[in-house]
Amino acid sequence: MLPMIEVRNLTKHYGDKHAVNDISFTVEDGEILGFLGPNGAGKSTTMNMLTGYISSTSGQALINGVDILEDPIKAKSYIGYLPELPPLYLDMTVKGYLNYIFDLKKCKLPRKAHLNEVMTLTKITDVKERLIKNLSKGYKQRVGLAQALVGNPPVLILDEPTVGLDPKQILEIRTLIKKLGKNHTVILSSHILSEIQAVCDRIIIINHGVVAAHDTTDNLSRNVSTDHRIIARIEGPRDEIVKAMRNIEGIKYVKADMEREAGVYEYELEALPGSDIRRDLYEITREHDWPILSLRSAEMTLEDVFLKITMGEGIVIPNAEDIAEAKKGAEA
Amino acid sequence: MGAIFRREIGAYFTSSIAYIFLAVFWIFSGYFFWASCLYPGTSDMSGLFQSMFLICVFLIPILTMRLFSEExxxxxxxxxxxxxxxxxxxxxxxxxxxxxxxxxxxLMPFVYALILSSFGTVEWGIVIANFLALFLLGAAFIAVGTLVSALTENQIAAAVLSFVALMALYMIDVINSYISISFINNILEKLSFYRRYYAITCGLFNVSTVIFYISVALIFNYFTIRVFERRRWS
Incomplete structure (x- = not known):
């Protein structure tokens, strides 16, 4: 079966500036893919190319097997798009606007039932008679989402759908996206990691217009969560402890954190990859009679991964081709 | 197309533009109707229609300024x-x-013609031809204004630039009179919007004029489409 979205070597140059450089990925039917990256990384540019708003300099984007540049109208009819700024006409009522979108997309579904369904799903039924300009940011965002859902397109492309919402609304939208992911193919962009982590099956980290990492959410967290970072709570003189720990072989850095209890500090230790410092740590503390009150390995959060990758610190993460090869191997 | 058309009509009336446009258009046409027909006591409407050209130059930019700039x-x-x-x-x-x-x-000038017909004889053939010419002139001007609106994101800039563009079209004859190269004179004469329009108000209906205005409308709409195509590819 064809993948719902297939992107091959997509590139966009603005003059000399490479906004997006050679991005390739596929999204299968019913999958939720997360685009992660700092502001200006090329997330929106990629989405704009996928939805046919701008053209690519080179490369191809296929939606349900249809090239967005070759048959834009057909390809666009498969997509529901929520741009970074929802395209709302402020002087229309919510109902009037959704009716307009219904006509614009030339939907064949039963109008009233479908629009009611969309409004119920996005919880905007109670504001349907109000002018969009009088709505709060959260409601505007939801009307934007509703607009993307009109016509029940198989692909949803959502550019930072939770931006500017309060925590409760964010949770609601996330739940909604998860629900939509059951019978839609979704691409979601965000610079909020927890969001991507909570919603997406797979993550693509984009930085400076290139794919910096591409893996399933679980793998991405697992691959980089190492056992060579330890957080220890030790009783004893702080400076001496730090000094002693610096002498452990294979240690990368030691950092003393705040005083947790009287005379007890928390220390963060990171070892070089491949070395295990836990036994040495035990030796030192035993020698000096500094009791370890707690010891835990610090899981690297996606936050750290993100920062490391986008700051250009090398983390070895299998890239897209390796995954594809591994998949091929598994299938064979 | 229907959805966009309906939304745009709705937007004209929810914003004040439709009312302002209609009111000002009707005020000016009413004044010229009084000045060229009622006051001199004639049923010859050519004076009114000649003045309508300039009214279009002033008012059509208001009609087209927000079409794309606001989007x-x-x-x-x-x-x-x-x-x-x-x-x-x-x-x-x-x-x-x-x-x-x-x-x-x-529609309002049409009502004027009906009013005149109750006081005297109106040459309906000429009047209808004039309406057709005025409609086609507007069709061409609106296409020019639409293009200008697609080129800017500021309504006021769109209105001012459209006005300048339409004024330039109006002035082709004036510019022409300053040039004494017969080759250029010939071309400008053919391009003159006012000369063609004026001929119809005098009762000289010409099919080439109809084709001219329709072509201008189509060409400028095509340019507008190209503007969007180009922007996508840039």
């Missing part, structure tokens, strides 16, 4: 350009909305 400013353009519709549908949907409002404005 760009409010970022709603992105919704249009990612919807499963062609650029032609978008441009013509908006164009026809402006044209329909303009046609609505033309």
């Amino acid at each position: 760009k400013k409010q970022k709603t353009e992105q919704g249009l350009l990612t919807a499963p519709v062609s650029l032609g549908e978008i441009v013509f949907g908006k164009y026809f909305a402006a044209l329909v409002l303009y046609t609505l404005a033309l």
Whole structure:
């Protein structure tokens, strides 16, 4: 079966500036893919190319097997798009606007039932008679989402759908996206990691217009969560402890954190990859009679991964081709 | 196209533009009707129609200024350009909305003709030809204004630039009189909007004029489509 979205070597140059450089990925039917990256990384540019708003300099984007540049109208009819700024006409009522979108997309579904369904799903039924300009940011965002859902397109492309919402609304939208992911193919962009982590099956980290990492959410967290970072709570003189720990072989850095209890500090230790410092740590503390009150390995959060990758610190993460090869191997 | 057309008509009336446009159009045409027909006591409407040219130059920019500039400013353009519709549908949907409002404005001079007919004999053949010419002139001007609106994201800039463009079209004859190269004179004469229009108000109906105005409308709408195509590819 064809993948719902297939992107091959997509590139966009603005003059000399490479906004997006050679991005390739596929999204299968019913999958939720997360685009992660700092502001200006090329997330929106990629989405704009996928939805046919701008053209690519080179490369191809296929939606349900249809090239967005070759048959834009057909390809666009498969997509529901929520741009970074929802395209709302402020002087229309919510109902009037959704009716307009219904006509614009030339939907064949039963109008009233479908629009009611969309409004119920996005919880905007109670504001349907109000002018969009009088709505709060959260409601505007939801009307934007509703607009993307009109016509029940198989692909949803959502550019930072939770931006500017309060925590409760964010949770609601996330739940909604998860629900939509059951019978839609979704691409979601965000610079909020927890969001991507909570919603997406797979993550693509984009930085400076290139794919910096591409893996399933679980793998991405697992691959980089190492056992060579330890957080220890030790009783004893702080400076001496730090000094002693610096002498452990294979240690990368030691950092003393705040005083947790009287005379007890928390220390963060990171070892070089491949070395295990836990036994040495035990030796030192035993020698000096500094009791370890707690010891835990610090899981690297996606936050750290993100920062490391986008700051250009090398983390070895299998890239897209390796995954594809591994998949091929598994299938064979 | 229908959806865009209907939304645009709705937007004309929810914003004050439709009312302002209609009111000002009717005030000026009413004044010229009084000055050229009622006051001298004639049923010859050519004076009114000649003045209408300049009214169009002033008022059509108001009609077209927000068509695309506002979409760009409010970022709603992105919704249009990612919807499963062609650029032609978008441009013509908006164009026809402006044209329909303009046609609505033309109803008032038609009422004047009816008023005149109750006082004297109106040459209906000439009057109808004049209406057709005025309609086609507006159709061409609206296409010019639509293009200008697509080039800017500020309504006021769009209005001012459209006005300058239409004024330039109006002034072709004036410019022409300063040039004494017969080759250029010939070309400018053929391009003159006013000369063709004036001939019809004098009762000289010419099919080439009809074709000229329709061609101008189509060409400028085509340019507008190209503007969007180019922007996507840039």
